[in-house]
Amino acid sequence: MDSTNVCHDGNARTEKELIVKLIVAHFTAAVAFCNFQSLRNERLDSIEPILFLLSPLIVVTQTALGLIVIHLSFLLSIWKSPRSFSGHAATYARRWNVLFGKYTLSGYSQVDVKSTDPLIYDKVRTRSRPGRAWVRFGRAIALSGATLFQCAATIFIHERRRTIYGWDSLTVVDHRTFELAIGGAAVSVMSLALLFKLPGFSQVPKPEYIPDTNPDSIIIFCRGDSRRCPSWYQIIYFSDLGSTTSALTWFMCVASSTYKGRSLGLDFLKNAYIAIFETTSDLLSLNVSVMAFYCLVVFFSASILAIAKLYTRNGRLPDSLWASVPVCIAGFIMFTAFIYMWLLIFFPMILPWIPAMLSGPACILTMKGYELHALFSQPPFGPLMNATGCPLLWKDPVAEHMWLPAVH
Known part of the structure; x- marks a missing residue:
């Protein structure tokens, strides 16, 4: 038309x-x-x-x-x-x-x-x-x-x-x-x-x-x-296959690129953290902002880790059974806090970049292919x-x- x-x-x-x-x-x-x-x-x-x-x-x-x-x-x-x-x-x-x-x-x-x-x-x-x-x-x-x-x-x-x-x-x-x-x-x-x-x-x-x-x-x-980037031609990277610096160079290229003016990785992080916040807020009936929520998560997890460290700083369990119960509880809490922090904070930060680290050339070429297709789909081309x-x-x-x- x-x-x-x-x-x-x-x-x-x-x-x-x-x-x-x-x-x-x-x-x-x-x-x-x-x-x-x-x-x-x-x-x-x-x-x-x-x-x-x-x-x-x-x-x-x-x-x-x-x-x-x-x-x-x-x-x-x-x-x-x-x-x-x-x-x-x-x-x-x-x-x-x-x-x-x-x-x-x-x-x-x-x-x-x-x-x-x-x-x-x-x-x-x-x-x-x-x-x-x-x-x-x-x-x-x-x-x-x-x-x-x-x-x-x-x-x-x-x-x-x-x-x-x-x-x-x-x-x-x-x-x-x-x-x-x-x-x-x-x-x-x-x-x-x-x-x-x-x-x-x-x-x-x-x-x-x-x-x-x-x-x-x-x-x-x-x-x-x-x-x-000596091995710029490597398509797939593993720990024993290819150059680590070449994979990091391609990873940097993918992380710096955008699609239609937006960073796909940063958009994923924003949406993931907002989804985690909304789900947790609905379950616990919280009435706080996103920033306050993650500050509380970090503070709460750090407090649990500090308390657990106080019980385990000797490096060995007490001889008494009743005295070892708090230490076991502290260890369980420390492990739970670590998993909780991993899922809420660190895992969303790593997940979107895994494909870029495994195959940076494939990721960047795929993005540019979609970008070229979108270019000719928009007016005045489309x-x-x-x-x-x-x-x-x-x-x-x-x-x-x-x-x-x-x-x-």
Whole structure:
């Protein structure tokens, strides 16, 4: 059915406009990410650019996780040994540079020139300073004037559309371009920080990457190091099959992705916790909020565990039968509290991520397949049967002045 007959507005978005907008958004984000990787001396012949295009928000997610690890480890180090503050501060600065900085590479040509003829080396270094400055200035202009502006304009148009017509006016193309804009803006800002050599974005020697759970290995992983996913092609992961870091990388990609602008994992957690709260409230006739309910659950379970620990801190049962009865009861209560906390708090947090951990590539490709199907099912690609879909076709006049001319 013709959209103009239903919506009574001839100025509607067309298929060509949305396709070109989608292509431009992918190209802009890909250029910004590849430039960011090049500035950090990371390899481009890895799976990282593909992961970014599949889930542009992975950069934001892993960077936020890296910052959390840096600050938590710093606070724990100060709490354990407050007298070594200077050493902790140096470790904090080094880890920050590992997360955001540029890897130093061994330049054989410069080393050879310097070792053979110092005069020639000084002349080359002096001549190269203006060249490097112009290259840095040109990259900064390209980033701020093209990629960063394009991403900021996309974010502005997305929020303007959502504010005027609501969430239902956003198509899959709008959600996808918004994700690409967020990821592209994040890498563009960090690229500018690298170009201007801001504090925390300095050069750092390339550390050896050994997969582990210590803070240094986690920070290298959260940096998006090209060495973290050596077995990117593995479809199914088990403890004895495949690379753990590769599975975690795909898991991060799935956890950072969205479907129609919403995170499926977070939506599952919200619905699960609300369902548990409603069921328990009906059984116990509680009249509290969701937050108060789970705070009471944590407090009640922690109290039971603390009481049980008081009875079992000796590590052995008393000799008297009557004295061992309270200990057995405390142990039973402790075990029950553990199961209760597992079911109410921890189990819903783990359940939605199990498929992503077992087969991250299958999960992300399945999500993108559904997303592609939904894209061509919505107007203007799909049929418009009634006026409820008219907001999807609304053409923002402001977008004509902010997007690239290729879109018009």
